[in-house]
Amino acid sequence: MAPSGAADRARRTPDPAATPNPPRTPSPPRTPNAARDQARLAKAGARRQARRLRPGGATRSAAGVKDVAAAAGVSLGTVSNVLNRPEMVSPTTRAKVESAMESLGFVRNESARQLRAGSSRIIAYLMLDAGNPFFTDVARGVEEAAEKAGLSVFLCNSNEDAGREADYLDLLEQQRVQGVLITPLDPDSSRLSTLPNRGTPVVVVDRAIDDGEHCSVAVDDVLGGEVALTHLIELGHRRVAFVGGPNTIGQVRDRREGAHEALRKAGLPPESLVDVLTGALTVAEGRGAGQRLAGLPADRRPTAAFCANDLLALGLLQQCVSLGLRVPEDLAIVGYDDIEFAAAAAVPLTSVRQPRQLLGRTAAELLLDESSNPDHEHQRVTFTPELVVRTSTRGNA
Amino acid sequence: MAPSGAADRARRTPDPAATPNPPRTPSPPRTPNAARDQARLAKAGARRQARRLRPGGATRSAAGVKDVAAAAGVSLGTVSNVLNRPEMVSPTTRAKVESAMESLGFVRNESARQLRAGSSRIIAYLMLDAGNPFFTDVARGVEEAAEKAGLSVFLCNSNEDAGREADYLDLLEQQRVQGVLITPLDPDSSRLSTLPNRGTPVVVVDRAIDDGEHCSVAVDDVLGGEVALTHLIELGHRRVAFVGGPNTIGQVRDRREGAHEALRKAGLPPESLVDVLTGALTVAEGRGAGQRLAGLPADRRPTAAFCANDLLALGLLQQCVSLGLRVPEDLAIVGYDDIEFAAAAAVPLTSVRQPRQLLGRTAAELLLDESSNPDHEHQRVTFTPELVVRTSTRGNA
DNA sequence: GGTCGTTGCTGAAAGGTTTCAAGAAGATTG
DNA sequence: CAATCTTCTTGAAACCTTTCAGCAACGACC
Numbered sequence: 001m002a003p004s005g006a007a008d009r010a011r012r013t014p015d016p017a018a019t020p021n022p023p024r025t026p027s028p029p030r031t032p033n034a035a036r037d038q039a040r041l042a043k044a045g046a047r048r049q050a051r052r053l054r055p056g057g058a059t060r061s062a063a064g065v066k067d068v069a070a071a072a073g074v075s076l077g078t079v080s081n082v083l084n085r086p087e088m089v090s091p092t093t094r095a096k097v098e099s100a101m102e103s104l105g106f107v108r109n110e111s112a113r114q115l116r117a118g119s120s121r122i123i124a125y126l127m128l129d130a131g132n133p134f135f136t137d138v139a140r141g142v143e144e145a146a147e148k149a150g151l152s153v154f155l156c157n158s159n160e161d162a163g164r165e166a167d168y169l170d171l172l173e174q175q176r177v178q179g180v181l182i183t184p185l186d187p188d189s190s191r192l193s194t195l196p197n198r199g200t201p202v203v204v205v206d207r208a209i210d211d212g213e214h215c216s217v218a219v220d221d222v223l224g225g226e227v228a229l230t231h232l233i234e235l236g237h238r239r240v241a242f243v244g245g246p247n248t249i250g251q252v253r254d255r256r257e258g259a260h261e262a263l264r265k266a267g268l269p270p271e272s273l274v275d276v277l278t279g280a281l282t283v284a285e286g287r288g289a290g291q292r293l294a295g296l297p298a299d300r301r302p303t304a305a306f307c308a309n310d311l312l313a314l315g316l317l318q319q320c321v322s323l324g325l326r327v328p329e330d331l332a333i334v335g336y337d338d339i340e341f342a343a344a345a346a347v348p349l350t351s352v353r354q355p356r357q358l359l360g361r362t363a364a365e366l367l368l369d370e371s372s373n374p375d376h377e378h379q380r381v382t383f384t385p386e387l388v389v390r391t392s393t394r395g396n397a
Numbered sequence: 398m399a400p401s402g403a404a405d406r407a408r409r410t411p412d413p414a415a416t417p418n419p420p421r422t423p424s425p426p427r428t429p430n431a432a433r434d435q436a437r438l439a440k441a442g443a444r445r446q447a448r449r450l451r452p453g454g455a456t457r458s459a460a461g462v463k464d465v466a467a468a469a470g471v472s473l474g475t476v477s478n479v480l481n482r483p484e485m486v487s488p489t490t491r492a493k494v495e496s497a498m499e500s501l502g503f504v505r506n507e508s509a510r511q512l513r514a515g516s517s518r519i520i521a522y523l524m525l526d527a528g529n530p531f532f533t534d535v536a537r538g539v540e541e542a543a544e545k546a547g548l549s550v551f552l553c554n555s556n557e558d559a560g561r562e563a564d565y566l567d568l569l570e571q572q573r574v575q576g577v578l579i580t581p582l583d584p585d586s587s588r589l590s591t592l593p594n595r596g597t598p599v600v601v602v603d604r605a606i607d608d609g610e611h612c613s614v615a616v617d618d619v620l621g622g623e624v625a626l627t628h629l630i631e632l633g634h635r636r637v638a639f640v641g642g643p644n645t646i647g648q649v650r651d652r653r654e655g656a657h658e659a660l661r662k663a664g665l666p667p668e669s670l671v672d673v674l675t676g677a678l679t680v681a682e683g684r685g686a687g688q689r690l691a692g693l694p695a696d697r698r699p700t701a702a703f704c705a706n707d708l709l710a711l712g713l714l715q716q717c718v719s720l721g722l723r724v725p726e727d728l729a730i731v732g733y734d735d736i737e738f739a740a741a742a743a744v745p746l747t748s749v750r751q752p753r754q755l756l757g758r759t760a761a762e763l764l765l766d767e768s769s770n771p772d773h774e775h776q777r778v779t780f781t782p783e784l785v786v787r788t789s790t791r792g793n794a
Numbered sequence: 795g796g797t798c799g800t801t802g803c804t805g806a807a808a809g810g811t812t813t814c815a816a817g818a819a820g821a822t823t824g
Numbered sequence: 825c826a827a828t829c830t831t832c833t834t835g836a837a838a839c840c841t842t843t844c845a846g847c848a849a850c851g852a853c854c
Binding site: 130164168199318384 | 502521527533556561565573607737744777780
């Protein structure tokens with residue numbers, strides 16, 4: 001119970017060049033190019049120690065119910081009963097079986113269980129980007145609801161890659177999971193319908209969809225975009241950048257559409273919104289967009305930017321500040337999602353908040369209903385977003 | 398909740414109040430108390446539309462290899478060959494089989510495959526906190542290495558909860574995954590050794606461990622703590638808060654120990670480091686710590702804070718700024734992990750950087766080696782952290 | 795003393811896949 | 825043309841669990 005001791009030992013042990021046949025050593029962490037910050041008090045490097053141990057008998061015997069039954073002197077069916085209907089086994093028998101399990105190190109084979117019983121106790125959430133706190137917050141809501149129902153959650157990360165998304169869908173279907181929650185790259189993809197057609201419930205998260213095949217839980221992105229841009233218009237901005245992309249992502253399209261809607265309602269021309277296209281919804285892409293925006297001559301530069309999500313907004317903000325632009329005086333910024341880090345940013349970020357955890361919880365509840373309730377009706381739940389105004393648009397006034 | 402016997406039993410008891418009606422509607426998103434920001438242009442709420450559709454024939458026939466074989470007019474073994482050794486099936490036969498699969502909507506039953514073949518194509522990463530960008534970056538490294546090897550990754554989130562961690566370990570062992578990567582709450586837990594003893598490889602991530610049962614990949618946290626505090630000492634700070642907790646988390650203990658080591662080397666008394674204990678490593682807990690620190694009279698308040706991770710540091714920073722403390726003049730702050738948001742914070746954060754992605758990639762590579770190479774030797778890889786100095790300690794000078 | 799209900803346990807069947815020894819059909823060789 | 829190889833294909837066995845009809849033992853009852 002003294003891990004500090006272990007660490008101590010690690011540091012003291014002489015650097016062993018004596019690794020007989022180690023897997024190729026990892027390259028040392030490359031110094032990040034993005035960060036212009038300096039002052040390395042310690043240089044990066046890796047130490048590695050190998051040990052051939054393979055202690056006596058790694059008991060790879062893998063005891064099964066049969067072995068347990070033999071050891072306990074009961075039949076195989078009884079062992080199964082202990083596992084699945086313990087109340088219908090006499091206490092003494094149960095004790096015998098349980099102690100046999102213990103001493104044999106029995107681990108139930110879930111594949112066989114599922115094959116025979118037909119049902120899995122797992123649901124999966126296939127996320128668009130596990131690095132985006134928005135989605136991990138949604139995931140927390142999912143876990144909450146799943147735990148209440150006695151299910152486990154596997155998280156999968158498509159990382160905005162259509163190929164990976166498809167691979168994971170295949171995998172999950174083959175695993176016969178109880179259901180899949182997904183924030184898809186393209187909610188209209190036909191691939192999304194094949195699962196429910198074959199019996200695996202799918203609930204679409206953060207996209208509204210009404211094809212009769214899925215439930216969906218979403219936040220009104222068009223309204224969110226409209227609210228954001230209305231706010232900027234009311235502050236007097238007449239030339240606004242829309243930072244986001246790629247356009248294949250529905251959230252981006254909807255939020256842009258909402259922005260245009262706001263222009264329309266305000267009687268402003270569509271050209272008031274200038275597209276700044278990004279390759280993904282990440283901080284790094286936001287920095288790139290900042291570079292481009294800051295490079296424009298001041299009289300042609302938009303006076304405000306509406307970003308498709310907070311990661312973009314934070315990157316944009318960071319880059320603009322470091323290039324000497326003042327926020328909001330030179331450029332007002334509105335983000336989207338109101339992730340926890342938005343409020344802690346260099347200039348606290350105005351953002352459009354979504355009920356993240358509730359989104360996940362509701363989606364999971366719909367999934368559970370679909371997979372357990374024969375009278376299930378597909379539903380489309382839409383939540384309303386909420387603008388949170390902070391310094392990045394309002395200033396400190 | 399993983400299928401422990403007790404949980405199972407609980408679950409099976411028939412639900413007395415059968416719910417023929419749709420799941421209870423979710424409560425509307427509660428307005429967050431933490432944010433003091435205002436200006437709601439749109440109030441939150443939910444719309445819901447139900448549709449009973451249940452289109453004609455949800456083909457839940459679940460065609461199997463047998464059906465495909467019949468449809469294609471070949472034997473069952475041939476279908477399996479198409480699936481697993483396509484090169485040894487004649488092109489024409491293969492085409493027949495493939496089109497039969499297509500038209501029947503065949504989906505391979507992974508449970509059965511795994512039961513028979515014995516092997517899973519899945520590895521899992523059991524994370525300490527999926528909401529911490531540090532771990533999602535590690536996960537990205539894991540995915541990268543796994544993809545290269547043709548494996549899929551399931552992410553699981555213990556959320557710093559020992560019970561959930563144990564449940565997931567059970568579940569993964571029962572699933573017979575190919576291996577488990579884990580950042581454990583307590584690396585010394587005996588539970589961690591039972592899996593490898595029974596044949597499921599386990600690699601410990603972000604903790605050094607040398608028990609002969611696991612590989613481990615870590616960054617030297619003691620050194621990191623030392624480097625961080627040395628930096629503060631060199632800046633003249635003589636009274637520093639250590640913000641972190643709970644103490645059961647090894648990372649916290651090591652980093653604190655390193656800080657004390659720095660004091661020792663500088664000839665300063667141990668009381669120079671004041672513990673500010675938190676309940677978890679989150680932004681919210683960081684805010685709480687900020688509240689407490691800012692509440693101290695200026696002459697008793699530490700002049701600097703070293704936080705066990707960046708989430709704490711960001712929360713602390715946010716709270717201190719909003720309470721009128723100047724950073725770094727009134728309070729210098731050092732974080733840990735150098736997550737992407739650290740550089741974009743209100744005051745860009747000095748932090749101890751770790752090679753996150755490399756950590757994950759290396760861990761996954763070790764796991765793959767362990768599960769495929771009979772001569773595998775357990776290794777302990779240690780990387781060296783790196784201090785990145787920014788405004789939160791140095792100021793703008 | 796027979797009948798009936800309970801309670802606890804048994805043993806075989808089933809579930810969908812992979813594997814593998816063996817067979818069939820064609821091609822090649824002497 | 826027979827013998828030998830090759831190349832494909834086949835069918836049964838095995839993987840481990842759950843389920844379920846049935847059996848044995850026992851007490852209660854008329």
